[in-house]
Amino acid sequence: PQVLELERWVVAHGGALPKQSAARRSSPDAAAEGRLARFLLRQQQALRAGALPAERRRRLLMVPGMQERFAQWQSTAPAQSDFECWVNALKDWALGHGRLPKYGEGDATERRLAEWLNHQRAHVDDASDEGRRKLALLECAAIPGFPKLLKGWLKKRVDFDDRVAELAEWVYARGGRLPRIRAGDDAERGLDGFVRKQQTLSFRGQLSAQRRARLA
Structure with missing residues (x-):
């Protein structure tokens, strides 16, 4: 539903995508633009975390301007966005701290890893081969605390x-x-x-x- 809302908003605004700066304005349209801009930010974060479902990606790419936006996201993504690099970084952190990173807590590194890990829960519901592959990589990585977390998922x-x-x-x-x-x-x-x-x-x-x- 939110992708459809985004598509309608973009069409109504001549192909322009919503901007985060809309939050500084006070109007009903600015509120809608800000909400959709935050939605896009979450999709970018999911893409970087390797947790954007294929169906949502396909649907987003149908929105005017989103092919260019995806290209921009991917060109500016840090090298660590590679899934296996994230898994290794998570494992190193967990081994060093004796636990998994906690969402919204600790320093920037812990928060970033916890956010990435939170996104991986989507693979539990993902019936695609890619989703199963990524979940298997996490399971095989011997990350302290992950088996218990997976059991909860x-x-x-x-x-x-x-x-x-x-x-x-x-x-x-x-x-x-x-x-x-x-x-x-x-x-x-x-x-x-x-x-x-x-x-x-x-x-x-x-x-x-x-x-x-x-x-x-």
């Missing part, structure tokens, strides 16, 4: 699939009606919360194509 994936199945069964039993937040039933409120969370992730561009397909 896999459990959350199972929880997601179970929740989707529960939602599908609930909706089917009620003739296609989605759960409501003001329902008196705890189970219905819980399912509504699950749906709203997926909506939020989708709006932020953080819902993988595989999960979106499961929810469709």
Whole structure:
């Protein structure tokens, strides 16, 4: 949905892509531009981390101006953006500190590695050969703390699939009606919360194509 919003915005503005500087202006259009500029920044970060899903990349490249923007991102990407270099850097850091880097904590190096590692969770949901290859590289690297982290990622994936199945069964039993937040039933409120969370992730561009397909 956010890629579609981006595409519509670009077309409406004569092919110009949104800019981060829009945040300094005060208007409804500036707010939308700032939000879309932040969305693009997250896609750039995912690309550098080797965690931009192929389907999202394909869809982004259909937006006017994005082929040139991708070329710019790739030409300015640091050498360390190579996936195996990131894996090695993560392993060296984890061996030196006896733990994995924590998101949003520590010095610039720890924060950068933690952000990259956070992006790799997308490979758990990625059914592509490339996604499986990257996850296998991480698994084989003997990074301290990673097996436990991966176990948590896999459990959350199972929880997601179970929740989707529960939602599908609930909706089917009620003739296609989605759960409501003001329902008196705890189970219905819980399912509504699950749906709203997926909506939020989708709006932020953080819902993988595989999960979106499961929810469709």
